[in-house]
Amino acid sequence: MVTTQKLGHRTLGKSGLPVSAIGLGCMSISGIYGDAEDAVSEALIQHAIDQGVDHLDSSDMYGWGHNEEVIGRAIKGRRDRVVLASKFGQTKSGPGQPNGVDGRPEYVMAACEASLKRLGVDVIDLYYQHRVDPNVPVEDTVGAMAKLVQQGKVRSLGLSEARPDRIRRAHAVHPIAAVQTEYSLLYREDAEETRATTRELGIGFVAYAPLGRGFLTGTIQNFSDIDGRRAAHPRFQEENFARNRALVAQIEAMAKEKGCTPAQLTLAWVLAQGPDVVAIPGTRYAARLDENVGALSLKLTPAEVERMSAAIPAGAAAGTRYPPGGMKAVYL
Secondary structure (H helix, E strand, C coil), X not given: CCCCCCCCCEECHHHCCEECCECEECHXXXXXXXXXXXXXXXXXXXXXXXXXXXXXXXXXXXXHXXXXXHHHHHCCCCHHXXXXXXXXXXXXXXXXXXXEECCCHHHHHHXXXXXXXXXXXXXXXXXXXXXXXXXXXXXXXXXXXXXXXXXXXXXEEEEECCCHHHHHHHHHHCCEEEXXXXXXXXXXXXXXXXXXXXXXXXXXXXXXXXXXXXXXXXXXXXXXXXXXHHHHCHHHCHHHHHHHHHHHHHHHHHHHHHCCCHHHHHHHHHHCCCCCEEECCECCCHHHHHHHHHXXXXXXXXXXXXXXXXXXXXXXXXXXXXXXXXXXXXXX
């Protein structure tokens, strides 16, 4: 695979898979945080690639296939310039119901075939189990994923929202290249426990929602600014909003001192946690992507990193990471 070296690439653990330190989480191009036009989304992805952002993160759950189709069209003629990550395991439930989960080996194989077709590619570079299936031993799920590697349909394997003990069990079956977990200044406890294990095992850590679902960008100033998917997240609900907004205000003040945006300062903090960490902030806008990429030129001293960590200590944020139904499916 040919990859550009514009963006300070980091290797995902011992996998040898290099990715841009700041990638692009593609979930929002499937209408998760507001309407998105496919043509605009394709142009965004192409712009990201041209800027050296070669780590594209998708899932068959984002738009239930729509996301992969958009990415597939966008990377035509550019396939050798991207590290393509996708996920399987979440299944559609009835209206108002939490997603289901399926980790059965036969489902793994079928889901991968469907993703390959939608993406229009022969191989997925990094294939994750999106959510752990507590009813299927992880050894069985990862065993099927390992067969995909043997068949040349997948290059590297990953897990998302898996507890340390499950990561160890999976890694014993087949080397895990990356573990993906929500990680930001606002939500750190689960991620920091996970990172202790991934670092020990030589597994890369991929931080999703590194901007706190937009809270840490400084663009959400008032409770009235919240709509769409964010309104369902406890951290944005009225009883928690004021406390979390006060925490974010401290980062905004530090960013002003540093001469950067709050988003850039926040991403620089994430990357300063270690060379094993990469971030995949999502956006629908090229200008926001460029702003995020600007974090790579921001250098933080150890004292600045510590000051930020102290401003929002682990556990300081009000509200859980997901609504109750979603919390039942994370960190298993």
